[in-house]
Amino acid sequence: xxxxVEVRRHSERARYDRATIDAILDxxxxxxLGVVVEGEPLVLPTGFGRIGDTxxxxxxxxxxxxxxxxxxxxxxxxxxxxxVMARSASGHSMNYRxxxxxxxxxxxxxPVERRAGLRAVVEHAIPGRWDEVRQPSPREMEATAVIALxxxxxxxxxxxxxxxxxxxxxxxxxxxxxxxxxxxxxAPLPDPDLGEGIDxxxxxxxVRRRFPTLPDDGV
Amino acid sequence: xxxxVEVRRHSERARYDRATIDAILDxxxxxxLGVVVEGEPLVLPTGFGRIGDTxxxxxxxxxxxxxxxxxxxxxxxxxxxxxVMARSASGHSMNYRxxxxxxxxxxxxxPVERRAGLRAVVEHAIPGRWDEVRQPSPREMEATAVIALxxxxxxxxxxxxxxxxxxxxxxxxxxxxxxxxxxxxxAPLPDPDLGEGIDxxxxxxxVRRRFPTLPDDGV
Numbered sequence: 001x002x003x004x005v006e007v008r009r010h011s012e013r014a015r016y017d018r019a020t021i022d023a024i025l026d027x028x029x030x031x032x033l034g035v036v037v038e039g040e041p042l043v044l045p046t047g048f049g050r051i052g053d054t055x056x057x058x059x060x061x062x063x064x065x066x067x068x069x070x071x072x073x074x075x076x077x078x079x080x081x082x083x084v085m086a087r088s089a090s091g092h093s094m095n096y097r098x099x100x101x102x103x104x105x106x107x108x109x110x111p112v113e114r115r116a117g118l119r120a121v122v123e124h125a126i127p128g129r130w131d132e133v134r135q136p137s138p139r140e141m142e143a144t145a146v147i148a149l150x151x152x153x154x155x156x157x158x159x160x161x162x163x164x165x166x167x168x169x170x171x172x173x174x175x176x177x178x179x180x181x182x183x184x185x186x187a188p189l190p191d192p193d194l195g196e197g198i199d200x201x202x203x204x205x206x207v208r209r210r211f212p213t214l215p216d217d218g219v
Numbered sequence: 220x221x222x223x224v225e226v227r228r229h230s231e232r233a234r235y236d237r238a239t240i241d242a243i244l245d246x247x248x249x250x251x252l253g254v255v256v257e258g259e260p261l262v263l264p265t266g267f268g269r270i271g272d273t274x275x276x277x278x279x280x281x282x283x284x285x286x287x288x289x290x291x292x293x294x295x296x297x298x299x300x301x302x303v304m305a306r307s308a309s310g311h312s313m314n315y316r317x318x319x320x321x322x323x324x325x326x327x328x329x330p331v332e333r334r335a336g337l338r339a340v341v342e343h344a345i346p347g348r349w350d351e352v353r354q355p356s357p358r359e360m361e362a363t364a365v366i367a368l369x370x371x372x373x374x375x376x377x378x379x380x381x382x383x384x385x386x387x388x389x390x391x392x393x394x395x396x397x398x399x400x401x402x403x404x405x406a407p408l409p410d411p412d413l414g415e416g417i418d419x420x421x422x423x424x425x426v427r428r429r430f431p432t433l434p435d436d437g438v
Contacts, residue, residue, distance in 0.1 A: 029299055030297065034262035036255050036260050041254050041255050041291055043262050043295040047313065072260055074259070074262045076251055083248070085420070088359075089352050089354055090355050090356075091352075092348070094248070094266065098264050102259065125313070132394075134307040136307070136309050140309040162410045163410055167412075169353070171353055172414065174351065175351075175419050176412075177407050177409040177410045179405070179423060181402055181404055182405070183402055183403075185399065186399035188396050191381045192381060194394065194396065198394050199394065201304070201393070204304070204394065204396075212403075
C-alpha cells in the first residue's frame with residue numbers, strides 16, 4: 001500500500017484488500033475524476049469501467065481533464081449508505097464506502113485496447129448492453145479519447161453501523177441512530193421515438209435488478 | 220461567469236444561474252473536494268453546508284485536504300438521475316445534475332462564524348438536527364477545522380431526457396430509453412443503546428421526507 005493512499009483519519013475505516021476495493025468500484029455508476037489544470041484542482045463526474053487492474057475512462061478527444069489526468073489523476077468513488085445521527089452535533093457522520101485511486105493515467109492508443117476500454121465503460125454501467133447496440137464507427141472512435149489508470153495505488157474507506165456516542169455522553173431523551181440511504185431504479189422510460197412492438201432489452205431488466213425498484217414507479 | 224468554470228463539453232447542458240446551482244447544492248448530502256497535494260490531485264468525499272454565497276466544510280484540525288483547499292479547491296456535487304440507453308454504444312449517457320465550485324478556500328477563525336459553519340454542515344444534511352443535540356464543546360471546537368469557499372466561481376451542468384439518436388441512426392428493434400435512478404431512505408435504525416421510550420426525533424421524519432421511502436423498509 002502506497003503512503004499516498006493511506007487512510008489517515010479514522011484509520012479503523014481503512015480497507016486495502018482488492019476484493020473490497022473492486023466491489024466498491026464495480027457497484028458504482030460514476031466516479032469523480034480529479035486533475036490539476038493550471039495548478040488548480042478540477043473535479044468532474046464521469047463514467048468508468050474496470051478490466052482487472054485497470055480503470056478506463058473516456059471522453060471527447062479534446063477533453064482537457066483526460067489530458068490532464070496523464071500528468072496526475074485521482075479517481076474517487078463513493079456510495080452513501082446512511083445518515084448517522086449521534087447525540088452530539090460533533091458525533092454526526094455518514095455511513096459510506098469510498099475508494100480513492102491515484103496515479104498517472106495512460107493514454108490508450110492501441111485500437112484493440114481502446115475498443116475494449118469503451119466496451120468496459122458501457123458494460124460497467126449496463127452489463128450486456130454493448131452487444132445489443134451499434135458498435136462505435138471509425139469516426140466515433142477517432143473522436144473519442146480513452147485513458148487507463150492502474151489500480152496500483154488505491155485504498156478504500158468504509159463506515160457502517162450506529163453512532164458511537166461514548167457512554168458518558170448520552171443525554172437522556174435524545175434519539176440516535178441511522179437513516180439508511182440507497183439508490184433505486186424506477187420503471188424504464190422508453191424513448192418517445194421508440195417504434196411499436198420493441199421489447200425491453202435484456203440489459204434493462206438486468207440493470208434494474210442491480211437496484212431495488214420503487215413499486216409505484218414513483219421516480 | 221468565470222472561464223474557469225465554463226462548461227466546454229455539451230455547453231447546451233450548462234446552467235449558470237444561482238437558483239439552479241443552489242438547488243443542486245442544497246439537495247446534495249455530500250460533495251467531492253478536490254485539492255492539490257504535492258503537485259498531485261486528491262479527491263475526497265465530505266459533507267458540507269451552505270449559507271448564502273458560502274459553502275462550509277469541516278474536518279479534523281489536522282486534515283490536510285482542508286489545509287490544501289486554502290491554496291486551491293474544487294467542490295463538485297453530482298446527482299445521478301438516470302441511465303440513458305441509446306441505440307449506439309457511443310450515444311449512451313447518464314442523466315445528472317452537477318455543480319462545480321472553484322476557488323481558494325478561507326480558513327474560518329472567527330468563533331461565531333466557525334460555529335455557524337458547523338451548524339450549516341449538520342443542518343444541510345439533517346435540517347433541525349442541530350438544536351436537538353448537544354452542541355460542540357470548546358474542546359471539540361478546538362479539534363475542528365472549518366473552511367469556507369465562496370460561490371463566486373461556480374457552474375452547473377444538467378442532462379435530462381431521452382437518448383438523442385439521430386433519426387438516420389435508429390436500427391430497428393433496438394430498445395432505447397432511460398432507466399431513472401434516485402436516492403431513497405429506509406426505515407430509521409435506532410441506536411442499539413437507545414433507551415426505552417425515546418421518540419424518533421422530528422428531524423428524522425423531516426429528513427426521510429426529503430426522499431421517497433421504501434415501503435418494505437428493504438434497505
